[in-house]
Amino acid sequence: MIGAQLPALQVVIPLLAAPLCLLLYRPFATWLLTVVTSAATLVISTLLLTQVLDSGPIDYTFGGWAAPFGIAYRIDLVNAYVLLIVSAISTVVSVFARLSVAAEIEASNQGIFYTAWLLCLTGLLGIAITGDAFNLFVFLEISSLSSYVLIAMGQDRRALTASYQYLIMGTIGATFILIGVGLLYALTGTLNMADLAERLPAVADTRTARAGFAFLTVGIALKIALFPLHLWLPNAYAYAPSAVSAFLAATATKVAVYALLRFLFSVFGESFSLETMPLAHGLAVLGSVAVLFASLVAIFQHNIKRMLAYSSVAQIGYLTLGISFVSELGLSATILHLFNHALMKGALFLALGCIAWRIGSARLGDFQGLGYRMPWTMGVFLIGGLSLIGIPTTAGFISKWYLVLAALEKGWWPVLVVIVIGSLLAVVYIWRVVEIAYLGKRLEEAPSGEAPLSMLLPACLLALANIYFGIHTELSVGVAHEAAKALFGGL
């Protein structure tokens, strides 16, 4: 009975928990509620994924209104996968968040913080689960508005400007999506994605369809921070509270990439969006530039959070490169990287959170000898870094490997070179940290000692996951392959 309602519960539980959170208000209670809610969504998403794996896509309609008229949720492998990523990361990071947030945010604001967290979770899960284009916009705005709040709670005053910039950019992006959806609606008279997919081919060759496509792609590109629309991202990640950086870096752009995949492959169909429209080459060029440019910029950052943020921009480049190959292999590389990148960035940002908790800084100069002062935390950072570089036996290697295979299959040598150079640049920027932390001078008077277990364990968990999924690839690769197949097959 309840099993049939899982898709609705996935979104409704965090949505209802958010106002409850505001009512509870006390830091510990709200934190506990957030953890419990996240864990509940994790359980639901796991159940959904197994259900999809067992018996194929799930259709769920609200209020008994059949698909094209009411709001429908449709869960296939791709969304189930993304739902799992989002809920898992939220669970792990929210466990971590209690002490980190306690150290960074005033007690009176913590209730609001967790409320915003839950709303953001709602929005992200909603984007992933919905089968309705307009509904997607609404969830997008829910997640965006709450993430502006979350970012603005950072300690540095630059968090405010970062949040403001993100607000302007995010709103423009969302409005573009709104325009795109509106144009499609004007053309087809439906908002349901499956329905859109059916009706679009007949009218695809109109200017309205093309304009809608342009607005949608640019709007979503803004949300995924595709180069050169990434300018909001570094500051937002750098000045947000540690837990928020970890949460958003691991989930927000991933969900946006999911939305892109959904529109490109499911709604418009790959032959229109990537072959009729010259998007594949555009994505390849922008993705390559993103990889090179952002990795290069990352090397020169003094603030490690900012460095990781630029590295995220580079990683988004890899994701779009995977799409640009227009092949099943490339697409599975992208989907796989969604998962793996969430793991590595989660681990890295959590490690930074631990460090910030102990030494109150994310500046490279303060990392002197940190390898000895906080060995476990730096160990986590190192594993995350290795994964980011793509060292074999880490998760990062697996996705890079598939990306490389996809590039080879396509015979795009320059892209291959870009991927290799990107990895080398990653070696450089990770090395800078390792060098300072392990080979730098040991400051005797500097604070040392590990972060508390409640922060360290989630970080270690993600680090281990990086290694686990670097060796056991059945789950990540298997599902990614199937998901890519499903996307190529249309909805």
Place this chain on the structure above:
Amino acid sequence: MIFKALVSACVALVILEIIFHRHASFPWESWPGFYALWGFVSLFAIVVVGKRLGRGLKRDEDYYDE
């Protein structure tokens, strides 16, 4: 003393070679004293050439540290 021992060992070897012939694969190998001469001349040449080379390539120890 050592030098004298070395010289006498060398002389002994040349004599021994006359008794125990080497199975020669290349014609020059059967020339008497070929290997002795070769060893002497090669090492001489190597040192001389090396010395010349050193004049061009030797630098102060902290050359790269400047």
Place this chain on the structure above:
Amino acid sequence: MSFGGLYNYWIVILLMMTGFYVVIASGNLVKKIIGLNLFQASVFILYISVGKVAGGSAPVLQDGFEPYSNPLPHVLILTAIVVGVATTALGLALVVRIREAYDSVEEDEIHDQDESL
């Protein structure tokens, strides 16, 4: 349909570009939000225009009232307006906080203050 017959869409485009221009060109954080509002308003009008059927009535199911305007876009845009209001409120709240922190709402001044750090 003639060029002029589509005047509502021209207005949409004009409003959109105005809003966009304000966001780009104005350094005042409040003005930027106003620009953003204009930009969003243009989209609201776009949706409403799409739903309107020339000569159509309100969507009441009764004999003699054919054709009727499509109500769905109007309903949708209500949601979007709510979102827009929320965005504006949040944006302005941020500007208030920024002014408290920097004592300015001019972007270049704020930028300079951060640079000089």
Place this chain on the structure above:
Amino acid sequence: MMNSLPPGIIILVGALALPLLPRALRAVGALALPIISLAHLILLSDAVSLEVEFAGLSLIPVRVDRLSLIFGYIFHIAAILAALYALHVRNTVEHVTAMFYVGSAIGAVFAGDLVTLFLYWEITALSSVFLIFASRTERSYRAGIRYLIIQVGSGVLLLSGILMHYQDVGSLAFGQLIGAAGSLGDASLGVWLIFLAFGIKCAFPFLHNWLQDAYPQATVTGAVFLSAFTTKLAIYALARGFPGTDALIGIGVVMTLFPIFFAVIENDLRKVLCYSLNNQLGFMVVGIGIGSQMALNGAVAHAFVHILYKGLLFMSMGAVLYRTGTIRASDLGGLYRSMPWTTAFCIVGAMSISAFPLFSGFVAKSLTMSAVVEGYYVWTFVGLLIASAGVMEHSGIKIPYFAFFGQDSGIRCKEAPLHMCLAMGATAVLCITIGWLPGPLYALLPYPTAYEPYADLGHSITQLQLLLFAALAFAVLVRTGLYPPEKASITLDTDWLYRRLAPRWAKGILSSLERIRQSGVNAIHQTGRHLMRWVLHHYGAEGTLARAWPTGSMVLWVAILLGTSLILYYL
């Protein structure tokens, strides 16, 4: 169960567990690991191979055949000896990384596919650099970074080559990569890249300098480990992938020749050993290039014995460095009084490397030389003969002479510690035993051989002639004062290109680029200002767009991208 464990994995996993031991026992643990692993290797049946499906590729992480086995044995022996030698070291990082290095090198020779090979290849590079860093000096740190860059670069080349090769032939198996004709000209780009990657690790001429740059900066014990594995792994890889490649003969001859000149003038005795290492690799490369069964046997046997005596030489020089704190020939001399045992062991190593009859070098080198003769490679033969005299010069005479004899430096120190003496003694015994009884070694070689190094007495005599007359020439040169005196100095090599020339050029290029950029920016600003003044003339404000407001410029990008995509989509 035991059989399914890949060789090397015991050491790799064990290395991770080393820090769990009490500090005093970690060195012993590091010694125990290769011993246990060797026992496991001996128990492995002869031709095991393990195939797995990983990420859609069929991989062969373990392939045991005669070629890999002999390298497996010698790597284990070298690891045991080096670990014995390193028993005094209390730096855990050094033990762990050394064992990682050993384990991955062993894993690499048993890798049956290119991906596994690449994995281990990179781990050897990454772990070995810590043996250099462990010296904890500014110089060692910098040399380590250069070493790391080159080693990782070789890995990147290898990976690119593997991928292209996989694209070409659809198989990742690591077998013979070069065509039957042995011509590199016919090889694909992928094979070329793999060849180049191997070549860097094997210190081909002009790709060699990382060796002389980095090894002398390693710790006393680190250099012993380094001398054994990286380059011999490359020899193994070449023997596996490129037997009979014609180009290797020429490359090998050049490799045997050029280092001997550098070795003459080099002052750092461990660096002399590095040049000597380079020269010895040349002999092996020639053997691989000839590619006949006898030549390959020669190359492999040479690698086997070379690991022992080069290890012995590095150990003795390490002991000198450990006791005296210097390894400059100009500061040393007369140490035989203080370190008689080390002196004796060093001489055994020197006689082995110079290929004195009844020492291990002779029984291996004779195989290669016979193969050269068999194939009637006249010029190769001549080159190798010169090189043989060269080996005598730098390793046979120079190393022991300047360290232990020569002019008395006045240094009086203690004999090397007991465990070092034991390690050196055991190695020396092995060198002599193999020289006397080459049978067991020959039985291990990849191809059956009936070669008898001592069958032709004349051969031994002429070899002695060559060596002793060379010694005579040395004595004459020293007596007449013609021999160049050792001075505190360094010698420029190809590293000058990237340590001096490239930075200088880079600086020049960067500054001119900066100048161009500046003028470009100025020009753009100029025109931009003019344009804006013109466009926005009516507004009376100057250059609204030219002012780089963060949010504004972001939104501008959005507009640009939207416009571009609209235009593109409409086209």
